[in-house]
């Protein structure tokens with residue numbers, strides 16, 4: 001691991017492994033507690049945003065996007081994945097994207113779905129491994145060709161690999177608010193999956209609305225049920241898709257439910273190749289604009305972030321769903 005120094009695995013009173021927060025020499029420590037007025041955004045655009053895009057994306061564009069996000073103040077960036085290039089060809093050059101990331105106080109995160117991917121990610125010098133467990137068994141089979149139970153066994157191996165390199169593991173709990181194949185997933189099933197994830201030693205569970213089916217009341221219900229099941233040893237986050245225009249409302253419901261960790265995608269890019277109908281993640285700059293308005297601290301420069309979104313839009317030659325790109329932050333463009 002180049003220049004890396006992370007939290008140390010320790011047993012908590014609940015018997016789970018947790019990561020002791022500490023000051024890192026370079027990367028941002030994702031396990032450290034947040035200030036009372038702070039929210040922590042992970043931009044997943046370079047991974048979730050680009051993995052399903054219907055066109056070739058050059059390595060140069062990926063690097064410009066990722067490094068632009070670092071410059072705009074993002075502290076967490078999911079810059080790629082180490083999965084089968086046959087399953088997700090767009091992520092085949094992830095290693096080069098990670099290698100091109102600048103020295104900065106940023107957590108460089110990579111999605112992995114098996115032990116092999118975990119080794120590849122560690123080898124590429126990433127700071128955080130991101131696992132995926134699907135609440136629904138059907139989506140688990142579609143996405144990673146494993147049952148949920150088998151994926152949990154694989155996650156345990158991923159956590160072992162990460163532990164050897166002293167890296168924390170965050171886990172997306174996908175289809176937590178509904179599945180493209182099974183419809184609504186019962187709350188108890190989602191809570192069971194969260195409990196299984198927590199028992200592996202992951203420091204964070206990110207509840208993912210993969211198909212953009214959640215309404216604000218679902219956010220309150222699922223967050224409360226999962227929190228009750230996993231206790232306070234595990235951080236909870238939200239990964240929202242704006243498929244039905246409810247992502248910002250859902251983020252607000254998340255805040256009300258005590259969530260301070262959010263995934264988002266610059267420009268509102270996104271989708272999942274294995275979940276029919278899945279569209280973009282909640283747009284990072286729209287989310288930052290909302291949090292700014294609410295007086296929360298993101299550490300992100302909104303104008304710089306909008307400039308990154310504009311560059312991505314230009315490079316891809318596709319109109320992105322970002323509201324900030326069209327309207328700009330409120331009160332900044334006055335009519336004459």
Ligand code: COA
Pocket residue numbers: 051081082083084085086087088113114116117118120132143144145174272274
């Ligand atoms: N990195 C690179 N290649 C990998 C790999 C990894 N982490 N894991 C497996 N592979 C390769 C295998 O070597 C094999 O290659 P080959 O056909 O040339 O021999 C191929 O991928 C298939 O491997 P196999 O073990 O037979 O798995 P599978 O076909 O059952 O697919 C996964 C299982 C998990 C590897 C595959 O579904 C996958 O990578 N999914 C990723 C899904 C994803 O990223 N979703 C994103 C939304 S969350």
Ligand code: ZN
Pocket residue numbers: 048208210239241270271272281
């Ligand atoms: Zn997603």
